[in-house]
Amino acid sequence: LARSLAKAKLPAGVAKAGLRAAREGGRNEPDLVLALARSGDLEGDAQQLTPTEIQQLVAQITKKGDPARGERIFRRAELTCVTCHAIGGVGGKAGPDLTSIGASAPLDYLIESLLYPNRKVKEGFHSILIETKDGLEFSGIPVRETSDQVVIRDATNKEVSVAKNNIEKRAIGGSIMPSGLIDSLTGEEHLDLYRFLSELGKPGLYDASKGNVARFWRLFAATIDAAQFGDERVLKTDLGNPSWSPAYALVNGRLSKEELLAKLKSVASRAPSAVYAAAQFQVGQPGRVQLQLGSAPHQAVWIDGQSVTSSSPIIADLSAGTHTIVIKLDANKIPEHVRVETSDGTFLTN
Secondary structure (H helix, E strand, O other): OHHHHOOOOOOHHHHHHHHHHHHHOOOOOHHHHHHHHHHOOOOHHHHOOOHHHHHHHHHHHHHHOOHHHHHHHHOOHHHOHHHHOEEOOEEOOOOOOOOOHHHHOOHHHHHHHHHOHHHOOOOOOOOEEEEEOOOOEEEEEEEEEOOOEEEEEOOOOOEEEEEHHHEEEEEEOOOOOOOOOOOOOOHHHHHHHHHHHHHOOOOOOOOOOOOOEOOEEEEEEEOHHHHOOHHHHHHOOOOOOOOOEEEEOOOOOOEEHHHHHHHHHHOHHHOOOEEEEEEEEEEOOOEEEEEEEOOOOOOEEEEOOEEEOOOOOEEEEEOOEEEEEEEEEEOOOOOOEEOEEEOOOEEOOO
């Protein structure tokens, strides 16, 4: 019912009656309470979960929430969390970095931040609302301002420049995160998402504070037209070329099978035979560098275009600076995940 209400509008009287029933029935139904309030466009206290309901939700998250499932919910394209927020430097910049949010914020704060984004706007992330003289409207986080331009970052993580002499009206807004963004999730999915966020920054699987593992990748599908030129053609294609599309690994550094298959599916009509995954890392001093590869069945591995053994660990003598590792995977034998880490360098995040 709560998920259906996220797409519906109720008369205020009906919504208020539903709120009374949800709160007086002796059950813990915070998702339904919030959905009824938003569906009825109710103001004030009707839109706010009570302190008791918040604490009941906290207890449920701690007891039943699964952070692994929550991370996959966080990465759903329709929620756009990754578009706005970065973890370990990987992701968008329109919203606050979430690398250590779980270690620095209590659960009740996280709950309110997601349910009521305008109440918990972090300093520096209030939006700017701009109306131009030619009838356009823009909203985003301020990036920079010059004598003749205002540059903002919108909700899609793109920078937009607006000429000052074309601005009709300018005002400070709230969060660019819309209220009700997670209303369509089930109660269990809410618990999982909160639990994932609450684990970020704590020691263990969800600590993304170190750059020793590749979390940002670029993928290239070897379609029938590209494969005819062999590996060398792919290796010489600049990573900024649109043929290389970005992909994000999980916090623990695992680039999932789903990400790899999605790349292949995007060009399925062109019969891809393999997918290449590239990550960049920096080395501070010249010398021997060791990289650990996961147990995935790699067809081939290159560092800076030079073939290296695909068995782990990979040991190479490298100069100081930025280097690129490329892994080739058979389209018919995609592993559950790909993972690369090193204690001798730092992986880039964009």
